[in-house]
Amino acid sequence: MTRTILKATGLRKDFVTQKPLFGAPTVVKAVNGVDLDIQAGETFAIVGESGCGKSTLARLLVRLIEPTEGEVWFNDRDIAHLPADDMRALRKDLQFIFQDPFSSLNPRMTVGALIEEPLRAHGQGDSAARQARVAELLGRVGLTPAHADRFPHEFSGGQRQRIGIARALATGPKLIIGDEPVSALDVSIQAQVVNILEDLKAEFGLTLIVIAHDLAVIRHMSDRVAVMYLGELVEVGRCEDLFSAPRHPYTEALLAAIPIASVGARKARTQLDGDLPNPISPPPGCRFHTRCPYASARCKTEHPPLRAAGPQGAGHQVACHHADDLSLQGLQDASAARSAAASARFDLYRAARGAAPGPATSETT
Amino acid sequence: MSTIADPQTQITDPAPARRGSRFWTKFRANRAALLGGVLVTFFVAVALLAPVLPLVDPTATDWLAVRKPPSPAHPFGTDEIGRDVLSRMGWGAQASLLAGVVSVAIAVLLGVPLGMLAGYLRGWTDAIISRMTEALLAAPFLILAIALAAFLGPSLSNAMIAIGLSAMPIFIRLARAQTLSVMTEDYVESARAIGLRDGALIWRYILPNIIPPILVQSTLTIATAIIAEASLSFLGLGQQPPAPSWGSMLNIAKNFLEQAPWMALYPGIAIFLVVLGFNLLGDGLRDALDPRDH
Numbered sequence: 078m079t080r081t082i083l084k085a086t087g088l089r090k091d092f093v094t095q096k097p098l099f100g101a102p103t104v105v106k107a108v109n110g111v112d113l114d115i116q117a118g119e120t121f122a123i124v125g126e127s128g129c130g131k132s133t134l135a136r137l138l139v140r141l142i143e144p145t146e147g148e149v150w151f152n153d154r155d156i157a158h159l160p161a162d163d164m165r166a167l168r169k170d171l172q173f174i175f176q177d178p179f180s181s182l183n184p185r186m187t188v189g190a191l192i193e194e195p196l197r198a199h200g201q202g203d204s205a206a207r208q209a210r211v212a213e214l215l216g217r218v219g220l221t222p223a224h225a226d227r228f229p230h231e232f233s234g235g236q237r238q239r240i241g242i243a244r245a246l247a248t249g250p251k252l253i254i255g256d257e258p259v260s261a262l263d264v265s266i267q268a269q270v271v272n273i274l275e276d277l278k279a280e281f282g283l284t285l286i287v288i289a290h291d292l293a294v295i296r297h298m299s300d301r302v303a304v305m306y307l308g309e310l311v312e313v314g315r316c317e318d319l320f321s322a323p324r325h326p327y328t329e330a331l332l333a334a335i336p337i338a339s340v341g342a343r344k345a346r347t348q349l350d351g352d353l354p355n356p357i358s359p360p361p362g363c364r365f366h367t368r369c370p371y372a373s374a375r376c377k378t379e380h381p382p383l384r385a386a387g388p389q390g391a392g393h394q395v396a397c398h399h400a401d402d403l404s405l406q407g408l409q410d411a412s413a414a415r416s417a418a419a420s421a422r423f424d425l426y427r428a429a430r431g432a433a434p435g436p437a438t439s440e441t442t
Numbered sequence: 443m444s445t446i447a448d449p450q451t452q453i454t455d456p457a458p459a460r461r462g463s464r465f466w467t468k469f470r471a472n473r474a475a476l477l478g479g480v481l482v483t484f485f486v487a488v489a490l491l492a493p494v495l496p497l498v499d500p501t502a503t504d505w506l507a508v509r510k511p512p513s514p515a516h517p518f519g520t521d522e523i524g525r526d527v528l529s530r531m532g533w534g535a536q537a538s539l540l541a542g543v544v545s546v547a548i549a550v551l552l553g554v555p556l557g558m559l560a561g562y563l564r565g566w567t568d569a570i571i572s573r574m575t576e577a578l579l580a581a582p583f584l585i586l587a588i589a590l591a592a593f594l595g596p597s598l599s600n601a602m603i604a605i606g607l608s609a610m611p612i613f614i615r616l617a618r619a620q621t622l623s624v625m626t627e628d629y630v631e632s633a634r635a636i637g638l639r640d641g642a643l644i645w646r647y648i649l650p651n652i653i654p655p656i657l658v659q660s661t662l663t664i665a666t667a668i669i670a671e672a673s674l675s676f677l678g679l680g681q682q683p684p685a686p687s688w689g690s691m692l693n694i695a696k697n698f699l700e701q702a703p704w705m706a707l708y709p710g711i712a713i714f715l716v717v718l719g720f721n722l723l724g725d726g727l728r729d730a731l732d733p734r735d736h
Contacts, residue, residue: 141635168637181628185650185733194646195636228733244636 079116081150082252082284083138086112088147090133094357105356107133109308110147112383115252120278120285122295122316124331125305128353131288132176134305135256138286139171140164151252169199169248176257178237182229188215188240189225195247214243218273235266239273246277254286259294267291268426271298292335293419296320301392304328307356307364310383314393321407324386324395326369329405363398371403468730475726481719485712489535497529501684509702519704522694530686531708537687539716541602541671541680542664548606549613550660556610557617558652561625562644571614578611587670591679598671598687601680605670609663616659620652627651654728661724665717688713 088111095103107130115121125131136142138149140156149157151171156164172195175181182191189211196207212222218239229237238258245253258274259267275298278285289295295302296316303313304327312325323329330349349368354360360367366376375398386400387393397403469475488495504524512519518527560571578586590604624630625648633643672689674680681687688709695705 139635141631165637165639168635173632173635175628175632177628181632183629183633183647183651186646194633194638198636198638198642230734241632244632248636 079118081114082117082152083115083286084113084150085138086148086150088112088134088137088149089145090130090137090142091145103357106308106359107356108137108144109359111305111308111310113138113303113310113313115284115286116301117251117284118282119300120275120287120298122287122289122299122302123305124289124292124295124302126290126331126353128356129305130308130356131290131305132256135173135254135286135288139168139173139254141173166199169195169201170251172245172248172250172253174238174241174245174253174255174258177261178234178241179261181241182237182244184229186228187225188220188227188229188232191229191240192225192243192247195244199248201248210247214247217246217277218243233266234262235270238262238266238270242270242273242277246281249281250283252284252286254288256288257290258287260289260291264422267294268422272426274298292320292331297423304331307353307359309364309396310394311365311397312393312395313383314387314395315391318387318391318393319407322387323405323407324393324400324403325365325397326371326403326405327365329407330368332408333406335408363396371399373399464733465730469726472726472729474722475730478719478722478724478726481715482723485535485539485716485719488532489539492532492536495532497532498526500525500529500533500686502526509698509705511702512704518708519702521691521705522698522702525684525686527691527705527708530691531688531712534686534688534691534709535712537598537675537681537685538668538671538689538713540598541605541687541689542668542716542720545602545605545609545667545671546660546663548603549609549663550656552606553610553613554617554652554656557614557619558621558644558648560614561618561621562640562648568618572618575611575614578608579615583608583666584670584673587674588677588679591674596679596682598681601671601674604674604679605667608670609667612659612663613656616656617652620655621648624648624651653731657724657728657731661717661720664720665713668713668716 088108089106090108092105092107093102094105109130111134113121123131123134133142137144137157140149140159144157147157148155151167154167156167156171159167186194189208192211192214193207196202196210201207202210208225211225215222215224220236220239220243224232229240232240238261242258255274259270262270271294274285274287277283285298287295287299299316301314302316302319303310304319304325305311306327312319312323312328314324319328320332323332334349351368354364354367360377361380362378363369363372363376363381366372369376379398381396381398383394383396385393386395502525504520506524507516507520508524509522510516510520510524516526516528518531521527521530556571560568581589587601587604587608590607591601594600594604630643630647633647638647668689670689671680671687672693675683675687675690676693681690683690691709692706692713695702695709698705
């Protein structure tokens with residue numbers, strides 16, 4: 078039976094961009110009333126285009142930034158209102174992987190010190206025990222104990238991201254949030270880091286929340302997916318349901334934007350015109366109506382709430398007035414979901430992983 | 443260092459040097475830094491050894507040898523009341539180096555923590571520290587030092603305190619600005635994410651990353667401090683006559699530039715060389731402390 082490990086209710090974050098001496102400040106509603114329910118042991122993905130508030134949401138979930146409103150419950154504790162010291166102690170269970178492996182490691186600390194840091198911060202083990210743990214963690218992510226004396230700049234992007242993963246794993250967390258953990262990496266390295274995450278997740282019984290915009294990666298690794306648009310969730314559902322039968326026009330458009338490599342497979346695409354509206358003054362009604370091909374008069378005035386949709390028990394939720402009337406195009410053919418190059422990439426890596434003695438020891442394909 | 447793709451090949455790499463030896467290897471390879479080290483060491487040695495070096499009494503006057511050009515008896519010449527310039531330079535090294543190094547140390551040790559505090563905590567702490575810094579900066583450096591020295595009373599140690607406090611605002615501003623910029627780096631957020639305490643975060647993530655510009659500013663300020671001590675001495679607020687310092691020698695010598703240029707030349711060269719030495723040393727330290735290879 079699954080249980081909820083992380084729950085967000087009515088989460089909101091406003092950023093004040095301009096504060097004039099007189100008059101109302103300009104406010105960006107980066108995250109606007111998000112409810113989430115993450116089950117222990119699952120991989121939950123949050124997708125959306127740049128600027129939709131994904132990274133802000135990720136930081137709110139671990140309280141790297143303070144929410145304007147709303148609550149975040151981690152194992153039945155409201156972390157959004159926890160005293161600073163309790164929050165600090167809790168962080169050993171709740172870790173974060175950053176997007177940019179080049180800026181997220183302190184350039185003046187050795188790799189060993191970087192990975193040891195969480196252990197020191199939480200007073201785990203003596204010096205010798207911590208060194209042993211560092212060596213073990215380096216091995217787990219496919220580096221060697223000898224790397225502990227080097228500095229981050231001596232490593233490649235993929236290696237650095239694995240150092241970041243080792244650092245996040247050090248205290249034995251229950252939940253890891255990855256803010257675009259592979260988007261800064263070369264395509265050839267992405268699969269490798271994704272697979273390390275999957276291996277470690279299985280091995281340590283982790284719960285993963287992955288923020289991403291690469292749908293191929295999402296589809297490959299996640300159990301459930303939430304689609305975000307302009308600070309709000311527009312659709313949440315099981316990965317296969319969402320990819321095969323999207324219920325929100327925005328999800329359909331996102332899926333249609335996945336490039337298809339095979340000749341003749343190009344279908345009539347749902348095209349989105351224009352850019353993301355300015356989040357300082359989001360459109361009234363449904364926030365997506367300005368770009369939605371199915372928008373009606375109602376969409377322009379009435380804001381659709383996130384509600385259950387589809388067959389009972391699937392836990393599919395969508396925020397669209399017309400979810401039940403529309404028959405939207407998903408990705409019918411499973412092999413077309415992933416571009417030929419992407420599937421070749423994952424297949425190759427699988428083969429390498431099968432042949433290698435331990436997880437994630439091979440880097441070249 | 444090239445990026446290595448295959449972990450198998452990495453195991454065969456020679457073990458990297460430990461931190462300490464890595465620092466010395468880089469420092470020794472930098473000739474300019476070595477020259478700086480030699481210059482600084484030389485002047486420090488002169489200052490320390492002045493009492494045992496075969497120098498004549500730096501305060502002994504000789505009315506028969508007033509403003510004499512360099513000669514075997516007085517290799518650097520004599521000053522306006524017949525004192526040996528060489529001997530005064532040796533003894534003056536003490537006062538000048540102390541004035542340069544101690545006052546900058548005071549400025550750094552007070553200014554950098556205050557600046558980091560302002561940049562790290564922001565809000566009211568920042569507002570108070572910044573406004574006070576601006577108030578100090580509103581008064582010209584030298585005027586401030588003179589006022590403080592006059593308030594504290596005339597002596598070399600009070601002059602060093604006065605110069606240190608006057609130089610402090612620059613370091614507060616620099617440390618604050620650097621802290622603000624480092625705080626936006628992902629690695630500071632990552633330190634928060636693992637649950638690091640503020641003290642450890644400041645000590646291990648912020649301080650090491652703001653040191654390079656502070657090191658450079660310190661070496662430049664040493665020069666300013668040596669000159670400032672000269673001005674204070676000139677006003678009777680620094681090194682008390684007849685005890686020598688390079689700054690006070692230079693100050694008096696400027697009245698005799700045409701008749702006795704050697705009086706100004708040698709202290710001037712000494713100040714130049716000390717400042718050059720500290721600058722080169724500071725640059726070398728900065729590079730050697732940076733783990734990245736250039």
